[in-house]
Amino acid sequence: MTDKLHIVGGGMAGSEAAWQAAEMGVNVVIHEMRPKVGTFAHQTGNLAEMVCSNSFRSDDDEQNAVGLLHWEMRAAGGLIMASADAHRLPAGGALAVDRDLFAETVSNRLRSHPRVSITEEEVTDLPQEGQWIFATGPLTSPALGEAIRQQTGSDALAFFDAIAPIVYADTIDMSRAWLQSRYDKGETEEERTAYINCPMDRDQYEAFIDALLAADKTEFHEGETATYFDGCLPIEVMAERGRETLRHGPMKPVGLTNPHQPEVKPYAVVQLRRDNALGTLYNIVGFQTKMKYGAQTSVFRMIPGLEEAGFARLGGIHRNTFINSPTLLDEQMRLRSRPNIRFAGQITGVEGYVESAAMGLLAGRFAAAGILGHSLPEVPQDSAMGALIHHITGGADAKTFQPMNVNFGLFRPVDGLKGGRRGRKDRYKGYTDRAKAAWSDWLAQS
Structure with missing residues (x-):
């Protein structure tokens, strides 16, 4: 196979996308500008460096939407979750990690993968040919940000992150x-x-x-x-x-x-x-x-x-910059005006390490399937992955689109389960049971 998948950005989303595609049998090139070109927040050249917090938030996969997303990523053989589990720290019901050991593990596993190569260079435009995933995160370089604005025909939205x-x-x-x-x-x-x-x-x-x-x-x-x-x-x-x-x-x-x-x-x-x-x-x-x-x-x-x-x-x-995904991306995270280009991670308008990595997981699988000549079934909307990707690629109002964490408010109601505070525990368990079944079925068909 000569076709390669090019991934710009070696953060959570880019690293997970590369791992998923390589595990499916596709050769991957990660283009990471660090450490040659630094950012305000990063301190090393490691892939998947955590800069804001060291927490992946709740690990409860029955009563919490982000915990459910953890479960789905583990079920899909996710590199980010495996590395987090290997270096978890005591944090009550949350999943917190030793950020240095976590990033070193992600970097080492990708560098040693026979289908992954890493080049330290800044990509400043959107290539016309080849299959690309842009997972440049909240600190997209000014030159690339300008190229994205020129291609999309609209200003990239922006907010400030601390x-x-x-x-x-x-x-x-x-x-x-x-x-x-x-x-x-x-x-x-x-x-x-x-x-x-x-x-x-x-x-x-x-x-x-x-x-x-x-x-x-x-x-x-x-x-x-x-x-x-x-x-x-x-x-x-x-x-x-x-x-x-x-x-x-x-x-x-x-x-x-x-x-x-x-x-x-x-x-x-x-x-x-x-x-x-x-x-x-x-x-x-x-x-x-x-x-x-x-x-x-x-x-x-x-x-x-x-x-x-x-x-x-x-x-x-x-x-922190992100694109108006409901307007610009299709259901497989492709740029509508340039289908050879996908976006993943925080630049798509998801917020949080886990959500970013999850969108990388999907983008990597979608791109690899295309290169291998087959298509994946639609991600089930009743899964946490599906609820999130549905939100950013069409479920959200494009006029008021803002970054979003995964939450049960993005899920379709479960029939027969009442709302209200007293019924919340049963309702959340209903969401997670349904999601796990839907996600397991999708993985079996993919």
């Missing part, structure tokens, strides 16, 4: 903080103590909010309007929406008891999640920020237990 700071564990004052997962969730003691918790009383919380609101923030270029994805809002933006917003979001005090003062209910709690297997690094959960570096250190050291915190990485903000 990353959270990482703290050295040995600089956290454990005489004030404590180890506990919310509601003691987890099957092992290690999982039940996966988070470091820093409590605040009301006065501390109010002073913290005042400092957030007053802190120096990153300014945007003239004419730029910052539109954020709600799942990754900077903490200052949340604070601006109301003084209690953070206390009902990432700083909610529920499900936690401070062993240093068990009789005192914290007014708010800041959580930190382990970021590596050694337990030497912790990221501040939900604390994406656009504060300038100097402001970050002073504001975050107001948190009880972090007064002497040392930061391995401070937070930051970057531009």
Whole structure:
């Protein structure tokens, strides 16, 4: 076979697409511009480098849509999930990973695959010939972004994405903080103590909010309007929406008891999640920020237990671009105006590591099937994969299209199951049972 599949971008989506296509028997070339051309957020040249968080979110495949997506990717032999499982860290009911070991594993397995080659180069246009998948992620280079705009005939949409700071564990004052997962969730003691918790009383919380609101923030270029994805809002933006917003979001005090003062209910709690297997690094959960570096250190050291915190990485903000997929892509993720080109990952308007990798999985399979001369059946809409791809390729309103995480709101109702809070558990189980059956059938036919 002489036909090759070219994949631009070696992130979550590109890596998964390459793995799936190579496993189907197609030769793959990954075009990754790093480390020759760097980005704002990446620090290495590894494939599938995680830059915002080290969490794949909930691993519950019966009551959570992203956990169901984990299940479907595992069932499809996904490289991203296999690598995540190999390097998972205690995180209660979530799937968090050692980001360095995870990226090294993905890189090594692709580099050693006999059908995969990797070239370090920047692709700046949309080729006329050959089969291509563009999985350039939220940090698509300006030159390629311009080429995409010229081809699609419309401006690529954009929003701003933020990353959270990482703290050295040995600089956290454990005489004030404590180890506990919310509601003691987890099957092992290690999982039940996966988070470091820093409590605040009301006065501390109010002073913290005042400092957030007053802190120096990153300014945007003239004419730029910052539109954020709600799942990754900077903490200052949340604070601006109301003084209690953070206390009902990432700083909610529920499900936690401070062993240093068990009789005192914290007014708010800041959580930190382990970021590596050694337990030497912790990221501040939900604390994406656009504060300038100097402001970050002073504001975050107001948190009880972090007064002497040392930061391995401070937070930051970057531009995130995505295309209007409902208008531009067909049901197999091909660019309607150029069917030899597919898009995958965050650039298609999905949000999150898992969702990006899932769209890479589908794009890789679609492209490989085309090269091999056969077609795949339509992805069942009742699966998590199908619900997500249906949303981005036609289910969403093109006029108001914004990045979307997988969620049960994208699923068709299950007959006979009532809504409401009391029936939610049965309804979610109905979604997942139906999805697993539909996805298993699709894999058997593919």
